Amino acid sequence: xxxxxxxxxxxxxxxxxxxxxxxxxxxxxxxxxxxxxxxxxxxxxxxxxxxxxxxxxxxxxxxxxxxxxxxxxxxxxxxxxxxxxxxxxxxxxxxxxxxxxxxxxxxxxxxxxxxxxxxxxxxxxxxxxxxxxxxxxxxxxxxxxxxxxxxxxxxxxxxxxxxxxxxxxxxxxxxxxxxxxxxxxxxxxxxxxxxxxxxxxxxxxxxxxxxxxxxxxxxxxxxxxxxxxxxxxxxxxxxxxxxxxxxxxxxxxxxxxxxxxx
Numbered sequence: 001x002x003x004x005x006x007x008x009x010x011x012x013x014x015x016x017x018x019x020x021x022x023x024x025x026x027x028x029x030x031x032x033x034x035x036x037x038x039x040x041x042x043x044x045x046x047x048x049x050x051x052x053x054x055x056x057x058x059x060x061x062x063x064x065x066x067x068x069x070x071x072x073x074x075x076x077x078x079x080x081x082x083x084x085x086x087x088x089x090x091x092x093x094x095x096x097x098x099x100x101x102x103x104x105x106x107x108x109x110x111x112x113x114x115x116x117x118x119x120x121x122x123x124x125x126x127x128x129x130x131x132x133x134x135x136x137x138x139x140x141x142x143x144x145x146x147x148x149x150x151x152x153x154x155x156x157x158x159x160x161x162x163x164x165x166x167x168x169x170x171x172x173x174x175x176x177x178x179x180x181x182x183x184x185x186x187x188x189x190x191x192x193x194x195x196x197x198x199x200x201x202x203x204x205x206x207x208x209x210x211x212x213x214x215x216x217x218x219x220x221x222x223x224x225x226x227x228x229x230x231x232x233x234x235x236x237x238x239x240x241x242x243x244x245x246x247x248x249x250x251x252x253x254x255x256x257x258x259x260x261x262x
Contacts, residue, residue, distance in 0.1 A: 006252040007234045009068040010039040013058060013103065014076035014116070017203060018045025025205035027212045034216075038231040039071055050080040050091045051099030062106040070111055072226050074215070075104060078118035078147040079139075079201060087138040093150055100154045112223040114215065115155040115162040117148040119169050119207065120180070122193050122200035139201065161222045163214045169196055169207060 012018050012028055022028035022043045032041045044061055046054060054077065062070065077100065081091040091099065104113060121144045148166040155162035170180050176192040193200075196207040203211070220227050234252050242249040 007037075007040050007068060008071040010035055010041045011044055011062070011070050011073040012042065012076070013054065013061075013073060014045045015049050015054070015080050016045065016047035017079060017119070018074075018076050019043060019047045020202060021045065021208060021211075026203075026208045027215060030208075030212050031215075034228040035231065037233045037235065038228065040068060042068075045076075048080060048089065049077075050083075050089050051077045051096055051103065052081075052091050055099055055102055058103045058106050070107060071231075072112040072114070072219070072223060073107055074114045074116055075100065076116035076118075077103075078151055079121075079144070082118065082121075082139060082144040082147040084138045084140065084143060090138075093146055096147060097150050097154055100151065101158075104154075104158060104160075112226060113158075113160045114218055114222075115151050115160060116211070116215070117151045117162065117164050117166045118144055119165050119197065119201075119203060120144065120173070122197050124200070161218050163211065163218055165211055165214070168210050168214055172196065172210065 010031065012021070012031075018028065020026060022032070022045070028041060028043055028045075035041050044057075046057060049057075078096070080089040081096045081099075083089040100115070104115075107113060121139045121141055123140060145166065148164070152162055152164060173180055173192050173196070178192045196204055196210075198204050216227070224230060232253060236249060236253070240249065
């Protein structure tokens, strides 16, 4: 037995930042609530993965016959690709760009797509739970920023919008007096780092709030027909059921004009 493809999908592709966004207060969890009965928000976040490993998975997930129609997707990688040798997660910058293009090419060209940049990295805080010297931490501010820039470049090349989470978080850090030299330094404004990146890499609920707001704003601006309030229910509200003969009125609305125009 398997589920049918009656309800279209909002697919979120990424690493642990996507996977963890489906926890309470995360972006995936919030989108699940907003799109309930409209689109199935699907978590394809793979903790620890880089784009080299995600590509074969994406080839199995996307473009398969019989699956739900992908109405919109997000691609959010870079945090692991930006790891430096000897990390096995490291992917060269050029290869990272190629992989982003390859993953996105698995979607139909007409499919609404939003890229998301990796967040800034707090090398000192990241080193503490790993019990390593921050100077030898395999994630660095400047390196991660280069992968952030690459995401923006790929989005521009494809004519697709991107949420620059890096910049949005840096603006919050700067506004509250935090250092943006690549790591918290125990000085003024350090608290904002721990509020946004609990372990120096993974987002807190407050950081996910920043992403959620920016992502919904991007959908409103670039794909307004896919804003949650503009996507109709697949199955009717109960008051619209024909109580005398319910079955005909309970068919999925995926073939109606309203859904075809999404």
